[in-house]
Amino acid sequence: MTNISAAYLLILLPLLxxxxxxxxxxxxxxxxxxxxxxxxxxLLALKLYLQISTTSIIANDFWLFPLSIGLEFKISAVSIIFxxxxxxxxxxxxxxxxxxxxxxxxxxxNRIFYxxxxxRLFAIIGILTTNNLLNLFLFLEIxxxxxxxxxxxxxxxxxxxxxxxxxxxxxxxxxxxxxxFLIIYLIFGSLNFDLIKENLLLAQNKTLLRALAILLLPxxxxxxxxxxxxxxxxxxxxxxxxxxxxxxxxxxxxIGFFIILKFxxxxxxxxxxxxILILFAIALSIYSAFxxxxxxxxxxxxxxxxxxxxxFILICLALKSQQSLxxxxxxxxxxxxxxxxxxxxxxxxxxxFGTSLIDRIGLIVDLKQFSGNNLLLLPLKLITIFxxxxxxxxxxxxxxxxxxxxxxxxxxxxxxxxxxxxxxxIVSLIISQFALFIFAxxxxxxxxxxxxxxDKVINSLDPRKYWFHLLSFLFIIVIIYALIFNSYFLNELSxxxxxxxxxxx
Amino acid sequence: MxxxxxxxxxxxxxxxxIGIKYDGSQEKSVLVDLSSKIFxxxxxAILFGLLRNYKNNYFEIIEFNSLLTFxxxxxxxxxxxxxxxxxxxxxxxxxxxxxxxLVKQNSAQLKLFLTIFIALLNLIILSSNLITMLFCYSLLVxxxxxxxxxxxxxxxxxxxxxxxxxxxxxxxxxxxxxxxTAQFSNDIAFAKDGVAISASKTQTLFILALYLGAMLTTIxxxxxxxxxxxxxxxxxxxxxxxxxxxxxxxxFIFSKIITQIFGLxxxxxxxxxxxxxxxxxxxxxxxxxxxxxxxxxxNFKSIFLHLFFNQLNFAFLTIFVFAVGDEGxxxxxxxxxxxxxxxxxxxxxxxxxxxxxxxxxDFGGLFYDLKITISLMIFGLLSFAGIAPSVNxxxxxxxxxxxxxxxxxxxxxxxxxxxxxxxxxxYKLFFTSFSKNVANKSPSDxxxxxxxxxxxxxxxxxxxIALAMFLLSIIQFFYE
Numbered sequence: 001m002t003n004i005s006a007a008y009l010l011i012l013l014p015l016l017x018x019x020x021x022x023x024x025x026x027x028x029x030x031x032x033x034x035x036x037x038x039x040x041x042x043l044l045a046l047k048l049y050l051q052i053s054t055t056s057i058i059a060n061d062f063w064l065f066p067l068s069i070g071l072e073f074k075i076s077a078v079s080i081i082f083x084x085x086x087x088x089x090x091x092x093x094x095x096x097x098x099x100x101x102x103x104x105x106x107x108x109x110n111r112i113f114y115x116x117x118x119x120r121l122f123a124i125i126g127i128l129t130t131n132n133l134l135n136l137f138l139f140l141e142i143x144x145x146x147x148x149x150x151x152x153x154x155x156x157x158x159x160x161x162x163x164x165x166x167x168x169x170x171x172x173x174x175x176x177x178x179x180x181f182l183i184i185y186l187i188f189g190s191l192n193f194d195l196i197k198e199n200l201l202l203a204q205n206k207t208l209l210r211a212l213a214i215l216l217l218p219x220x221x222x223x224x225x226x227x228x229x230x231x232x233x234x235x236x237x238x239x240x241x242x243x244x245x246x247x248x249x250x251x252x253x254x255i256g257f258f259i260i261l262k263f264x265x266x267x268x269x270x271x272x273x274x275x276i277l278i279l280f281a282i283a284l285s286i287y288s289a290f291x292x293x294x295x296x297x298x299x300x301x302x303x304x305x306x307x308x309x310x311x312f313i314l315i316c317l318a319l320k321s322q323q324s325l326x327x328x329x330x331x332x333x334x335x336x337x338x339x340x341x342x343x344x345x346x347x348x349x350x351x352x353f354g355t356s357l358i359d360r361i362g363l364i365v366d367l368k369q370f371s372g373n374n375l376l377l378l379p380l381k382l383i384t385i386f387x388x389x390x391x392x393x394x395x396x397x398x399x400x401x402x403x404x405x406x407x408x409x410x411x412x413x414x415x416x417x418x419x420x421x422x423x424x425x426i427v428s429l430i431i432s433q434f435a436l437f438i439f440a441x442x443x444x445x446x447x448x449x450x451x452x453x454x455d456k457v458i459n460s461l462d463p464r465k466y467w468f469h470l471l472s473f474l475f476i477i478v479i480i481y482a483l484i485f486n487s488y489f490l491n492e493l494s495x496x497x498x499x500x501x502x503x504x505x
Numbered sequence: 506m507x508x509x510x511x512x513x514x515x516x517x518x519x520x521x522x523i524g525i526k527y528d529g530s531q532e533k534s535v536l537v538d539l540s541s542k543i544f545x546x547x548x549x550a551i552l553f554g555l556l557r558n559y560k561n562n563y564f565e566i567i568e569f570n571s572l573l574t575f576x577x578x579x580x581x582x583x584x585x586x587x588x589x590x591x592x593x594x595x596x597x598x599x600x601x602x603x604x605x606x607l608v609k610q611n612s613a614q615l616k617l618f619l620t621i622f623i624a625l626l627n628l629i630i631l632s633s634n635l636i637t638m639l640f641c642y643s644l645l646v647x648x649x650x651x652x653x654x655x656x657x658x659x660x661x662x663x664x665x666x667x668x669x670x671x672x673x674x675x676x677x678x679x680x681x682x683x684x685x686t687a688q689f690s691n692d693i694a695f696a697k698d699g700v701a702i703s704a705s706k707t708q709t710l711f712i713l714a715l716y717l718g719a720m721l722t723t724i725x726x727x728x729x730x731x732x733x734x735x736x737x738x739x740x741x742x743x744x745x746x747x748x749x750x751x752x753x754x755x756x757f758i759f760s761k762i763i764t765q766i767f768g769l770x771x772x773x774x775x776x777x778x779x780x781x782x783x784x785x786x787x788x789x790x791x792x793x794x795x796x797x798x799x800x801x802x803x804n805f806k807s808i809f810l811h812l813f814f815n816q817l818n819f820a821f822l823t824i825f826v827f828a829v830g831d832e833g834x835x836x837x838x839x840x841x842x843x844x845x846x847x848x849x850x851x852x853x854x855x856x857x858x859x860x861x862x863x864x865x866x867d868f869g870g871l872f873y874d875l876k877i878t879i880s881l882m883i884f885g886l887l888s889f890a891g892i893a894p895s896v897n898x899x900x901x902x903x904x905x906x907x908x909x910x911x912x913x914x915x916x917x918x919x920x921x922x923x924x925x926x927x928x929x930x931x932y933k934l935f936f937t938s939f940s941k942n943v944a945n946k947s948p949s950d951x952x953x954x955x956x957x958x959x960x961x962x963x964x965x966x967x968x969x970i971a972l973a974m975f976l977l978s979i980i981q982f983f984y985e
Contacts, residue, residue, distance in 0.1 A: 388647065391640040392567050392575050400573070403684045430677050437647075437673050444651050487569040 003051050003058050007073060010044040011125050013037055018118035022111055030114035031098060037118055038091045041125065042084060049080045053496070056503065059131065072192060074131035077500035081329075081493070082258045083128050085336050089250055090121060096344060096472045097243055109153040116149045127255055133181045133191040140177075143255075144170050144223065150243070159241055166226060173219040180215050183208075197266055213273070216263065224256025227307070242347045249306060250340055257313060257332065261501060264317060274318040278421055281318070282428045285311035289428075289435035298346040298356040301439060305342055305387075308432055309335040312402060315425060319405050325498035326491075327401035333483070333490070334394035338386045341476050345380060348469055362446040376466075377447045379473040383480070384447075388440035389433055392484060397494075399429055508555040509562045509579050512587065513631060515551060516594075516624035519544035523617045537613045538602075541620070545594045552591055555579055563633060572687055575640065578633035578695075582764075582836055586630045586757060589840050592973070593847060594623050600851060600966040621648060622750040629754055634694040635683045635766070638758065639676075645754055646676050664731040671723045678722070682715035686766065695761065699768020709775060713767065717784075720759045724821060725787050727794055729814050749846060752817050756839045759821065763828045764835055773831035781829055785915040788822040792919055796926040800933065805860065809853045812930075813846060816889050819923050823904055826916050830907040837981060841896040841974075845888045848970045852882030855957050863950040871938040874946065874954035879938055881967040883931060888974060890927035891920070895974035899981040 017037035021030040048058060052075065059074040094117065105113060123146065126139035151163035185191055187208070188199040200209070226248065288307040295301050309331050316328035350356040361377070389395035406425040483490055522540045555562070565576035597619060601612065625645040632638035650669055687693050689704035689712070702709050723729060763772055776784075795815035802808050820842040827835050855878040860866050872879045887893035891901035901920065908917045946954075957963065 384647075385644075388643070390643050391636045392569070392573070397569065397573075399680075400684065403681075404688060407684075407688050426681070430681070433677050433680070434670075434673060437676070441647065441650055441654070444647060445654055448651065485567060487567050487573075491569050 003048060004060060006044050006047055007058055007060070007075060007129065010041055010048070011073065011122070011129060013040060013044075014118045014122035014125065018115045018122065021115035021118055025107060025111035027107075028102075030111055031094075031102075034094060034114045034117045034121075035091065038087050038094065038121060041121065042087050042091075045080050045083045045087065048075055049077070049084075052077050052080060056500070072132035072135060073129040074193070075129050076504045077496050078258070078261065078504065079128045081497055082254060083125065085332065086124055086128070086251055086254050087121070089254070089336060089340065090117075090124075092340070092472060092476065093243075093246060093251075095475075096469060099468045105153060112149060112153055116146050119146045124251070124255065128258060131193050133184065133193065133196070135191075137174075137178060137181055140223070141174060144174070147247075156241065159244065162244075169222050169226070173222040176215055177219045177223075180212050180219075183212065193262075193266070200266065220256060220259060220263075224252050224259065225310075226252075227303075242351065246340075246344060246347070249303070249343065250336065253306070253310065254332075254336065260314075261317060265320070265501070274320070275421065277318040278315050278425070281311040281314035282424050284308075284314075285428045285432050289432040292439050293435040296357055296359065298358050298361070299343070299350060301358070302339065302342040302346045305436075305439075306335060306339045308436075309339055311428075312398060312432075315428075316398075316402060316405070319402075320502075321405050321408065322495075322498050322502065323401050323408065324405035325501050326494040327398045327405060329494040329497045330394045330398035330401065330490075334386075334398060337476065337480050337483075338383065338394065341379070341383060341473065341480075342387070345473060348466075348473075352466055352469075358442050359446055361443075362449045376470060376473075379477045380443060381447050382477050384440050384443050386480065387443065388437050392487065394484075395436070397487075397490070399433065401494075403429060507564070508551055508558050509564050509577060509631070511551045512548070512555050512579070513564070513577055513628065515544055515548045516620060516627050520617065520620040520624050523613060523620055527613045527617055534613055537616060541598055541616045544620075545591065545598050549591045549595065552584070552588060555587075556584055559584055565633075572691065572693060573636055574634060575637050576633040577628070577631040577637065579631060580695075580697075583630050585836060586839065587627065589843060590623065590626055590630065590753075593843065594619075596847065596966045596970065600962045602962060618652060626750055626754060626757075630757060632695075635686065635762075636693060638761075639679055639683060642679070642754060642758065643676055645750075646672055649751055667731055668723060668728045671726065671728050675719045675722050678715055679719035682712055682719055685712045685715060695765040696768075697765065699764070699766055699771055702767070702771070706775070709771075710780075713772075713775060716762050716766075720755055720762075721821065724755075724814070724818060725791060727791055729810070730794070730798065749813075749843070749850065752813065752820075752846070753839065753843055756817070756820055756824070756842060760824050760835045760839055763824065769828060769831045772828045776829065782915060784825065785822065785913065785919070788818055788825070789915050789919045789922075791818045792822070792923060792926075796922065796930075799930050800926070806857065809850070812849065815923075815926075816842060816846060819889075819919070822916065822919055823900065826904060826907055826913070830911060832903070832907055834903075834981070837896065837977070838900060840977065841888075841900050844970055844974050844977075845885050845895070845897055848881055848885035848888075848967060848974070851963065851967050851970070852878050852885060855963060856882070859954055859957050862953045863946075865946050865950050868935075868937045869940045870946070871954075872935065873941075874951060875938075875958045877958050877964055877967065879935060881963075881971060883935060884971055886927055886931040886934075890924045890931070892924065892928065894978060895971075896977035896981055897974070899978045 014037050017033050021033050024030070024033065051058060057074060057076055060072060101110065101113060120143055123139045123143035127136060127143065130136050130139060148163060148167060151159055181191075184196060188196050190196060190199075285308055288304040288311060291304040292301050292308065295304065313328050313331045313335070316324040316331065346356050349361065355361075361380070386393045386395065389399060403426060406422045519540055523537050526534050526537050559579040559581070562579045563576060564578075565574055567575035598616070601615065601619070622645070625641055625648065628641040629638055629645065632641060650672065653669065683693055685708075686700070686702065689708060690700045690702045692700045694700070702712065704712070763769070767775070792815060795811050795818060799808055799811040799815060802811060820838055823838050824835050827838065855875065859871075859875060859878075884893050884895070888895040888897040891898050901924075904916070904920060907913070908920065
């Protein structure tokens with residue numbers, strides 16, 4: 001199989017699987033179709049990555065004329081890394097919610113769920129691989145519209161209301177985005193990213209760039225980072241509420257990071273908003289650190305943990321140096337693994353044990369040594385050092401590289417503000433580190449305390465009823481520790497990621 | 506046989522065994538008792554193997570890049586410190602058995618805490634670079650704070666948490682210092698004569714300030730005073746695990762950074778005279794402050810903590826002066842401090858145990874009932890004062906030599922005040938115990954005193970430490 005055909009297969013396979021899920025809808029067949037599709041996508045992505053290690057880019061060659069014109073793609077190391085990360089998350093979410101989906105949905109809705117899952121996978125792969133502005137818009141719309149199909153089967157009034165609000169905002173954002181893309185086409189005469197970039201570099205008119213940026217920025221926030229929706233839905237224990245938050249918070253955010261990476265370096269090569277971005281990100285990191293420190297609810301802390309990660313990713317992107325982009329890689333890894341784990345663990349506690357208070361976590365442990373409840377806390381105990389950003393964790397690698405990047409400030413040499421911005425970045429790192437250490441202490445205090453006979457133990461479900469969730473948690477832990485013990489490989493990957501961004505974007 | 510790996514694993518395995526067996530109950534476990542006796546002995550035996558085979562002995566677990574590696578290494582100086590650690594482990598395990606029988610404490614829990622501390626300290630001592638040391642030290646701080654919150658502090662005094670926050674702040678400062686070191690030297694592995702920091706004098710001073718902040722913030726800001734007077738520990742044995750080992754870790758890390766990151770040569774030329782005087786002044790104030798609390802405190806348990814922080818301040822000052830003067834054996838300061846404070850701890854815990862159980866809590870004539878305990882305590886205290894023939898005396902003489910050479914008035918004042926203060930404190934504490942004109946104690950009180958004082962653990966532990974202190978002083982006099 002050539003690389004081009006592998007790329008086409010990668011993009012089109014989920015679309016075919018989506019159709020298959022509708023046709024072969026008996027029992028658990030749709031689940032397996034979705035699972036095999038996602039697994040195949042990862043394998044194809046890995047195959048392409050091996051090729052990219054030597055050629056650096058895979059782009060369609062226009063020999064397959066209609067398909068090539070219809071599907072302009074350009075795959076770099078960055079796209080593959082994001083692809084693997086997002087598809088891996090999708091697989092984890094698929095496993096994690098499998099039991100709940102089977103219980104909650106009838107056969108017809110079950111079919112719709114997995115079909116939409118594959119359709120969204122198709123859209124995601126398209127977004128991450130496309131090299132054409134119109135295709136990008138098309139895949140974005142497929143992604144967001146298919147999301148609404150999930151809400152149609154949610155059977156929850158609050159979620160329906162929320163999805164309607166989101167639909168309205170999203171529709172407005174899509175209109176504005178389409179308008180901006182049209183302007184770009186009219187001015188540059190092309191929808192190809194490479195040609196647009198070349199023309200932008202030659203363009204003298206900075207006002208246009210600023211106007212486009214001002215219009216696109218709120219669209220990106222609404223489409224990819226609608227955090228206000230998360231906070232409205234926090235207390236809802238409905239399956240789809242949780243699914244919605246997890247999918248929106250992690251999958252959308254990852255796509256959002258990719259889009260920001262692509263467009264930030266595209267539009268702002270000549271006009272820099274780095275300083276504004278860094279100051280905003282510092283404010284966000286300090287705010288989220290304060291919320292982590294002050295809050296007692298695991299779910300809210302988990303979300304603020306994500307926000308904190310997000311803030312540092314923005315700083316890394318704004319600094320635009322080899323080392324800062326390496327830091328961004330590790331923050332992304334931390335976001336996708338540690339933040340993800342914390343969030344689904346928090347939602348699990350709320351749904352199954354009726355509590356998400358950090359202080360009450362220890363009370364789910366009963367007195368038997370190797371019972372399911374005790375095993376349940378094991379992943380949380382093992383992840384404590386990652387929360388506290390101890391050395392040789394993802395967050396530590398990110399902080400290390402970001403600190404060195406801000407001290408070097410090579411991306412900032414042409415600005416007078418370089419001397420002043422480094423201390424602010426370091427201070428925000430200190431404050432975040434402090435808050436995270438306190439959070440880790442709270443987790444340690446609650447999860448490492450053995451109860452006595454007089455303590456009131458929260459009655460739990462039979463552990464056999466959540467063995468699937470438990471396996472998911474343990475699986476994530478195994479991945480995390482396996483990656484840490486292969487830190488050399490991670491470092492090499494981060495260097496490739498940084499090089500690819502600097503070269504291609 | 507990989508002796509280094511075994512040295513790392515033995516305390517960890519022991520902690521795991523006790524941790525798995527410990528189920529929160531007060532029942533004795535044969536496995537816990539057996540393992541807590543066998544493993545320290547095994548550890549000591551392995552150390553002799555390590556001593557013979559320490560050259561080129563390096564063990565790496567994670568490699569991120571050439572700078573960031575998680576690895577361990579045995580060097581001559583680290584083996585010396587581990588021998589002291591092994592010695593203390595044996596002493597405390599042996600002493601605690603008898604002590605805990607008398608107190609009816611949950612021995613498994615306390616042995617677990619002790620073993621975890623030993624394991625973490627062992628890892629800190631064997632760390633091959635700053636990052637590995639930071640990881641192990643962060644674990645130690647996390648564990649220490651866990652104990653502080655869960656086991657030790659019962660009263661809800663919010664001011665006490667300032668100490669905790671400053672401890673966390675110190676860890677973050679240490680991380681910053683390491684980042685700056687990496688930035689300017691591109692090397693964070695420990696080296697015999699320090700790493701080559703290619704930075705301007707101002708930048709190097711800034712890095713040093715970060716390290717000093719990381720080690721000394723809680724000590725120099727006297728934040729410990731916020732909780733010293735506002736707590737009650739549930740057992741004096743709990744004093745053991747956190748102040749003793751917390752102090753040991755800080756002293757060890759401080760001395761290692763000075764000798765193997767900056768190097769004594771660089772350190773002695775780096776700091777301007779005015780800043781040296783300022784730091785010495787701050788130490789002097791802290792020593793005076795803690796002396797004052799020691800002398801005037803009425804709470805017998807908190808006196809021990811005041812004494813601990815008083816001598817910790819003095820130990821830090823001694824290391825600092827030795828480093829600035831480029832003279833004196835810095836690693837011996839850590840050893841001297843640990844031996845003396847351990848000896849005093851044994852004495853204090855015996856005293857507190859007696860005073861808790863006895864009907865007549867009067868100190869009058871107590872010496873005649875607790876001869877061994879009080880003698881050991883007096884020896885320990887006078888060692889701190891630099892009067893008793895021990896390694897502390899030898900160290901104080903080295904300090905005096907540097908003071909006379911550099912004409913350091915502040916350090917001289919600290920030395921004299923320390924000696925006088927401790928002597929006064931000893932006098933105040935034990936003067937009445939020598940009095941013979943007191944009412945006779947009841948037979949039950951005499952029996953309690955006899956049981957405590959003549960227990961083999963007290964006799965053996967205390968005498969061995971005192972002997973070790975004496976022998977080390979002879980070694981220091983003749984060989985160094």
